[in-house]
Amino acid sequence: MSSSSKPNLPVTNAVNGPPNADLVRERGAASFPVRDLTYLVYGGQERTEHLERIANMVASDPVFRKTDRFFLSRTEQYRRSLEKVRHYKELIAKHNLHSELDQQDLRQAIDEDLPIGLHVGMFIPTIVGQGTDEQQKKWLPLARAYKIIGTYAQTELGHGSFIRGLETVATYDKSTQEFVLNSPTLTATKWWPGALGKTSTHCVVFARLVISDRECGVHPFMVQLRSLENHEPLKGITVGDIGPKFAYETMDNGFLRFDHVRIPRDHMLMRFAQVAADGTYSTPPHSKVSYATMVFMRAYIIGTASSTLAKAVTIAVRYSCVRKQFPLRSGEPEQQILNYQNQQAALFPLLATAYAFHFTGNYIRQMYSDFVRGMRAQDFSVLPEMHATSAGLKSLTTWIASAGIETCRASCGGHGYSKLSGLPSLYANYIPACTYEGDNTVMCFQLARYLLKLYGKAQAKPGLRLPGNVSYLEKSTLLDERCDASTEELWLDPARQLHAYRNRALRLVANCANRLVAEMQKGKDEVLAVEAIKSDMVKVAKAHSYYVVLNNFVNAIEQLRASGTSTPILRVLKTLCDLFALHFIQADLGDFLEYGYLSSLHTEPLHAQIRRLLEAIRPDAVALVDAFNFTDHALGSALGVHNGRVYETLFEWAQQEPLNKTQVAPGYHEYIKPFLLAKM
């Protein structure tokens, strides 16, 4: 079956001409209607077409061009991103894109780490989440109209993960009803906040509140940094850019120091904790409620892992269909490299994972909106589950996506190493997601601690009912059960796949809990006992998060089946889900073998079934990446162009290299000529 209709996307940036014949053939051979899968991914036909209109507008707009980015200096890249911000604002006005969703769509289409990312992603959400109604009324209209530009300044030179260790102080001065912000040490310097260095006029600063020498913990404060007239830093404020980074050149990550800067009392964001005029402090209803913006951003990051990985896989799969190396036998035509099993084994599990993460993103969005509804009604009961689940999923998805982009790059051979492949910058700009919004390892501890607690509770109180995704912790009898997937066919049973993931997670939790007890029996207190099991805690968090991802993928397919999704689409999604499930068992086989859950009786059919799944996906691989519907602008890759004119595009883009502006190299006269022409 061929695609039901052609995607309505322009082929920008790529060199025009007849499309690559192999890609055309692959597209014609898809077993499912590609367009329908695109609608499924983006939430229906109408929404897809709306996104395409925005994507087309951006892709054909010269201000948003990306192809020159590799040849610009850091300062030029920052200036260009400001130009894009200005144009983004002009387009909002011109096309009446005033809704939050429209603006999000537009930013996504622009596809760059713009210096307003923190303004939109953390500054405004913190005002919304932590500000009183009056504070929201005062700052939100200004922020939404970009009359002020803000960021989220929490991390310091000396502390990021350990928020309670922050050193910036906000001392309440009752006589003037002001807070005095101060950076008492070098390590108290705010360091890293995006757009802090050069762009922001304001920021939400996290500082330790001190009232009459009493420490009241870390709280958020609204602080103006720069003049709204001339952008000069205000008195007492030292601010600047932190300098060169691994990548992320368009973002002015900054430093910030306060020298006894005074702000009015109503600049503390007081939705949950308050300081009255006389200095009376009211505690928040939950001690971690001021961390809520981070939970929001973690949920957002989980949602973007799918699209980021999908971009890398799209580039690598398309290129692997165009690229040919070696005939199988002499005299035969050369093979597309995607026909090689090793290439499929590298790329198809990542393709499956990009789809798996799509459903994880839907799940966390739903969980987050339930949580926000609860918070508005002063119900914080879901916070621990939301925090733990999002911390674990943020870690797993960003780790897999980061490693996956690198696998895609390596799978493109030499051309993958060229920046023109788009993969090096995709990787370099994405990997900090493993660090920001909570170092992944530190986040894993949070989830593991939550699971260990619930496991302990379930052990102490048989019959206790735990919430959905953690209910398996009640069932210690699961530990005695073994895998019975002794044939290839049985490995395709979702119940058996989930059983394996649940069993592994429970075993690791139980093992960790036992080790904790054993360490304490050796005489350690609980704190030191936890230190002795920390690497196991990371494994626990990952194992649980894998289970959550798979469970959601399986459930999503069931829901799609129930809502009448067509058989070809269900079939291909089921194949991807199977590959996701089996690949990550194969990747962590030791976990499953160690406790005798699996034996060679099961591993042989497991490996064989994975090989069959790779073969099953091969004819649909191009259609499956096409269904993500990226424009050439979004991919920014000479290897991933929709028309497959890879070599023509690479050649043309390389001509832009500044070294090619002259035939004779700069430096020739000083450095090459002397030894070439030297007498022997």
Ligand SMILES: CCCCCCCCCCCCCCC/C=C/C(=O)SCCNC(=O)CCNC(=O)[C@H](O)C(C)(C)COP(=O)(O)OP(=O)(O)OC[C@H]1O[C@@H](n2cnc3c(N)ncnc32)[C@H](O)[C@@H]1OP(=O)(O)O
């Ligand atoms: C949809 C539209 C979106 C628009 C987006 C626009 C585009 C945006 C693009 C932007 C791109 C991305 C840019 C990146 C920007 C990056 C920003 C940042 O990095 S901001 C800084 C982030 N910093 C961190 O994440 C720090 C990590 N550290 C922590 O979170 C915490 O310190 C800690 C959790 C590690 C420990 O906290 P601590 O206070 O020390 O608590 P304890 O460990 O003692 O735990 C006590 C207790 O509290 C529970 N807890 C901890 N945190 C939370 C929480 N957040 N919520 C609920 N509960 C929490 C913990 O589990 C313990 O529970 P207990 O029951 O006692 O065991």
Ligand SMILES: Cc1cc2nc3c(=O)[nH]c(=O)nc-3n(C[C@H](O)[C@H](O)[C@H](O)COP(=O)(O)OP(=O)(O)OC[C@H]3O[C@@H](n4cnc5c(N)ncnc54)[C@H](O)[C@@H]3O)c2cc1C
């Ligand atoms: C690109 C980028 C953008 C950022 N944007 C912002 C921003 O806008 N605003 C902002 O406030 N911050 C921002 N940050 C800072 C970021 O949030 C922190 O860097 C992050 O939270 C990690 O904290 P850290 O740097 O203190 O790492 P550390 O905690 O110092 O981690 C170093 C190592 O120590 C390990 N470790 C730490 N604690 C423990 C422990 N208890 N047990 C065992 N191991 C441990 C970690 O796993 C890690 O391997 C940004 C960072 C980057 C890279």
